[in-house]
Amino acid sequence: MLLRQKWAYAAASAALPFLSRLGWKEYQVAAVRCFMQDFAEAYLGRKPCIFTSAFVPTELVYGLGAVPFLPEAAGGLAASFGLAEASLSACESLWYSPDLCSFHRSGLGAFALGLAPKPSAVIVSSHLCDGGKRTLFDISRRANCPFYILDVPYVYSDGAARWLAGQIESVARALVREVPGTSLRNMTRAIENSNDALAEYQSVCRLRRNVPAPWRGSEALNYVVLFLWSWGSPWLPAFYRCLRNHLQAVVGAKKFPVPEERCRLLWLNLRPYYETRVFRYLEDECQASVAFEEYSFPYWPRFDAQDPFMSLARKMMSNFGWGPATQRLAAIDRMVDEYRASGVIQFAQRGCRQSNGAAAILSDVLRRKGIPFLNLDGDGVDARNASEAQTLTRLGAFLELLERKKGG
Amino acid sequence: MVLTSCSYIPLEIPLALGIPAKRAFFEAPLASCEACLPRDFCPYAKAFIRQHSPEDVLAIAGSCDAMRRVYDVLRHFGYAREVYFVDVPRTSSSDAVTFYAGILREFARYLIRVRDDMHTCSSVCSPGYATDIRDPLFRDHLLATARSLNSLRMELARMFKLLGDGCVSGREAVDVALRVNEILAGETAGEEHKGQLVPGEEAFRACQAIIESVVFRAGGSGRTSEGCENGKALEESQDECDEAHVGDKQFRSAGSATGRKCPGTGVLRRRARVGVSATCLLEPMLVESLEEAGLSVVFIDSCLPFRMFNFSVPGLGTCDSSSNRSDEDARGNADVFSSLALGYLRKPPCPRVFAGYARIEHLKRLVASSGAQGLVYFAPKFCDLAYYDFAELKQALGETGNLPMILIEGEYGSGRAGQTLTRAIAFKEMLEGRSSFGEIG
Numbered sequence: 079m080l081l082r083q084k085w086a087y088a089a090a091s092a093a094l095p096f097l098s099r100l101g102w103k104e105y106q107v108a109a110v111r112c113f114m115q116d117f118a119e120a121y122l123g124r125k126p127c128i129f130t131s132a133f134v135p136t137e138l139v140y141g142l143g144a145v146p147f148l149p150e151a152a153g154g155l156a157a158s159f160g161l162a163e164a165s166l167s168a169c170e171s172l173w174y175s176p177d178l179c180s181f182h183r184s185g186l187g188a189f190a191l192g193l194a195p196k197p198s199a200v201i202v203s204s205h206l207c208d209g210g211k212r213t214l215f216d217i218s219r220r221a222n223c224p225f226y227i228l229d230v231p232y233v234y235s236d237g238a239a240r241w242l243a244g245q246i247e248s249v250a251r252a253l254v255r256e257v258p259g260t261s262l263r264n265m266t267r268a269i270e271n272s273n274d275a276l277a278e279y280q281s282v283c284r285l286r287r288n289v290p291a292p293w294r295g296s297e298a299l300n301y302v303v304l305f306l307w308s309w310g311s312p313w314l315p316a317f318y319r320c321l322r323n324h325l326q327a328v329v330g331a332k333k334f335p336v337p338e339e340r341c342r343l344l345w346l347n348l349r350p351y352y353e354t355r356v357f358r359y360l361e362d363e364c365q366a367s368v369a370f371e372e373y374s375f376p377y378w379p380r381f382d383a384q385d386p387f388m389s390l391a392r393k394m395m396s397n398f399g400w401g402p403a404t405q406r407l408a409a410i411d412r413m414v415d416e417y418r419a420s421g422v423i424q425f426a427q428r429g430c431r432q433s434n435g436a437a438a439i440l441s442d443v444l445r446r447k448g449i450p451f452l453n454l455d456g457d458g459v460d461a462r463n464a465s466e467a468q469t470l471t472r473l474g475a476f477l478e479l480l481e482r483k484k485g486g
Numbered sequence: 487m488v489l490t491s492c493s494y495i496p497l498e499i500p501l502a503l504g505i506p507a508k509r510a511f512f513e514a515p516l517a518s519c520e521a522c523l524p525r526d527f528c529p530y531a532k533a534f535i536r537q538h539s540p541e542d543v544l545a546i547a548g549s550c551d552a553m554r555r556v557y558d559v560l561r562h563f564g565y566a567r568e569v570y571f572v573d574v575p576r577t578s579s580s581d582a583v584t585f586y587a588g589i590l591r592e593f594a595r596y597l598i599r600v601r602d603d604m605h606t607c608s609s610v611c612s613p614g615y616a617t618d619i620r621d622p623l624f625r626d627h628l629l630a631t632a633r634s635l636n637s638l639r640m641e642l643a644r645m646f647k648l649l650g651d652g653c654v655s656g657r658e659a660v661d662v663a664l665r666v667n668e669i670l671a672g673e674t675a676g677e678e679h680k681g682q683l684v685p686g687e688e689a690f691r692a693c694q695a696i697i698e699s700v701v702f703r704a705g706g707s708g709r710t711s712e713g714c715e716n717g718k719a720l721e722e723s724q725d726e727c728d729e730a731h732v733g734d735k736q737f738r739s740a741g742s743a744t745g746r747k748c749p750g751t752g753v754l755r756r757r758a759r760v761g762v763s764a765t766c767l768l769e770p771m772l773v774e775s776l777e778e779a780g781l782s783v784v785f786i787d788s789c790l791p792f793r794m795f796n797f798s799v800p801g802l803g804t805c806d807s808s809s810n811r812s813d814e815d816a817r818g819n820a821d822v823f824s825s826l827a828l829g830y831l832r833k834p835p836c837p838r839v840f841a842g843y844a845r846i847e848h849l850k851r852l853v854a855s856s857g858a859q860g861l862v863y864f865a866p867k868f869c870d871l872a873y874y875d876f877a878e879l880k881q882a883l884g885e886t887g888n889l890p891m892i893l894i895e896g897e898y899g900s901g902r903a904g905q906t907l908t909r910a911i912a913f914k915e916m917l918e919g920r921s922s923f924g925e926i927g
């Protein structure tokens with residue numbers, strides 16, 4: 079497989095400069111370089127590779143001197159490279175129901191097909207949803223590697239945070255014992271990388287409040303995979319600096335991706351990661367821009383490098399998707415205001431009970447705020463579960479509603 | 487009335503506060519709740535979405551994604567006046583036990599507040615109950631209640647064992663568990679059981695009598711009368727046994743329902759023996775269909791009924807605590823909340839708890855000890871935990887362990903569906919075919 083060939087990375091690195099000539103933007107090239115570096119270390123076994131579920135703080139993995147790999151996020155990547163169907167049927171042949179979320183199934187299926195690197199260990203957390211834990215447990219059995227769970231209390235209290243911090247520390251120390259090549263030497267560095275990246279990223283978020291939006295939401299939704307995967311990495315601060323510079327230039331030159339914005343949308347949950355007309359229809363045909371997306375919201379406080387494990391515990395427990403739905407509603411309310419969204423779309427990923435289950439409440443709360451809401455059924459990985467025609471029809475009707483509302 | 491959503495929430499706590507409490511089970515038909523929850527949510531979660539009585543307290547555990555949203559929907563749309571979230575950990579380390587003991591203390595404090603608010607506006611329970619968890623009276627009640635439930639669980643464990651021996655039908659076992667659940671809530675044991683000074687003492691005796699009658703009829707070693715305070719309770723239950731009131735619907739226990747003589751030790755034994763596993767069995771009908779199809783159900787690994795009762799809270803003893811620790815010793819040092827947290831978190835794992843291989847090993851032991859020749863896995867439709875659990879068990883027991891398994895998905899009422907019966911018959915014939923070729927034990 080290409081990803082396991084040393085020469086492939088050498089060739090890719092050599093080709094990177096040509097991307098700029100092909101019109102790729104600097105931050106896009108930086109992102110490819112960063113992922114290539116991590117993938118090389120994971121697939122070529124240069125560093126221990128630790129699989130995690132989506133909301134385990136990757137600072138922990140980088141802090142151990144390892145590289146993370148997120149099968150759920152990789153499930154989305156598989157879809158964008160046309161590998162979803164093979165990985166989904168591989169998972170179903172292992173008796174997993176097609177009613178389960180396809181991000182989890184595709185991640186497990188891709189592993190079963192040998193498309194993923196070899197894990198040295200697996201760390202899952204009990205949040206944000208039930209799926210990640212089970213598929214990653216299956217992966218740890220197949221790979222015969224250590225498996226750890228972080229049991230995240232549902233409601234914040236100092237006692238609960240201490241319990242979680244204690245769990246994180248004992249998992250870190252157990253990994254140092256069990257996985258050769260890991261140590262705690264890098265933890266402070268990873269925490270500082272994360273703080274540096276957070277500062278740059280907060281500037282990116284401030285720039286994205288600009289009207290019109292300086293960055294295509296459809297592209298931003300692609301970078302959610304990086305937002306889940308790379309905190310604590312040495313290259314993330316530089317990447318967000320590149321992105322910040324790019325957005326500053328766009329705002330300065332007034333070269334907006336959707337110049338005549340007829341409405342601004344806040345997008346909840348994820349998106350279809352296979353080839354789809356949805357965003358060309360929204361952004362190009364209807365001039366509706368996705369101003370911001372829920373899963374890019376920086377919800378955690380800066381870390382204290384002197385108390386890394388408590389900082390990581392606080393990050394996990396401040397995730398607004400974990401805890402009573404009132405927390406998520408408050409975060410969405412803030413995003414609607416900060417990004418001046420005139421409508422909210424929730425991509426109701428099939429099988430995502432934790433997110434879809436709040437649709438009725440979201441609709442009720444946003445209606446009272448005067449913000450139209452669309453719960454858009456779909457599947458981010460399994461194109462067989464999506465009807466593009468029906469999706470475009472519903473989007474069209476929703477945009478008309480926003481137009482009528484704008485007209486007063 | 488406290489209605490709990492999960493077998494990991496101890497009934498001991500509300501009962502010790504004099505508040506009727508039970509695990510919430512429902513029956514078809516259910517009202518649609520698609521205005522509040524998506525269509526693809528499990529039937530058990532959706533069943534909670536209804537207008538609850540103002541005196542009901544809903545104790546919702548974070549058992550799964552679905553239940554976390556049920557908690558939100560019940561609160562947001564005002565379906566219940568009191569909805570409380572019980573943060574049940576997914577693991578059972580000593581730190582998790584300490585954390586959960588703290589959660590249970592908070593739960594007790596909350597229930598006292600709610601009970602005293604409600605008591606001011608209606609007679610929820612008699613005044614003889616503690617108003618603070620540090621009150622020695624509460625500690626005594628909690629200890630007494632925990633020991634009574636330990637005794638009850640021991641009795642039920644004996645009955646469940648007879649299920650494994652093929653002497654008690656699966657339907658009977660589920661019926662008894664449902665009735666015990668209702669009696670603890672003081673629903674069917676008559677008004678006088680509500681709010682006793684020593685929590686539900688009569689209710690516990692009524693439960694023991696019902697279990698005794700099933701065990702006695704199945705030819706199990708009936709406890710002498712000292713096991714039930716007075717022989718009268720055993721006779722009284724004999725009549726009750728034929729007609730069981732569950733909730734507001736009356737249905738006849740399996741023994742008399744199908745008109746057949748209570749099964750002697752041989753009748754069920756010669757049938758193909760299957761275990762049933764599930765997250766939540768929803769209702770008894772599936773078990774009835776399996777038995778009607780000619781299968782002998784030898785265990786039911788579901789929170790209805792086994793996982794509600796097949797454990798004991800360590801360190802607290804039972805009703806006749808002289809058999810293990812002196813009262814003073816048990817009263818003196820055991821922190822009852824820690825014992826409850828330990829007992830519940832370390833009971834045989836259900837698919838929600840993260841116990842790695844423990845669940846697979848638990849099922850292997852159940853299969854080995856019961857002699858089950860096959861496993862029927864019931865998944866409430868759209869229950870993710872069941873789908874993941876089935877895949878793991880199918881790989882570990884089915885493929886590696888060569889145990890024939892079938893997956894039956896369902897909603898409320900589908901246990902009686904023709905398709906379920908047809909699949910059960912087909913599975914029975916396959917098991918019988920394989921055992922005649924000596925392929926399975």
Ligand code: SF4
Pocket residue numbers: 491492493494547549550764765766789793836837838
């Ligand atoms: S299956 Fe487990 S988590 Fe679900 S209700 Fe039953 S005991 Fe609770």
Ligand code: SF4
Pocket residue numbers: 528529530531549550551552553765766838866868869870871872
């Ligand atoms: S049956 Fe499954 S989905 Fe439903 S409440 Fe229980 S664990 Fe959750």
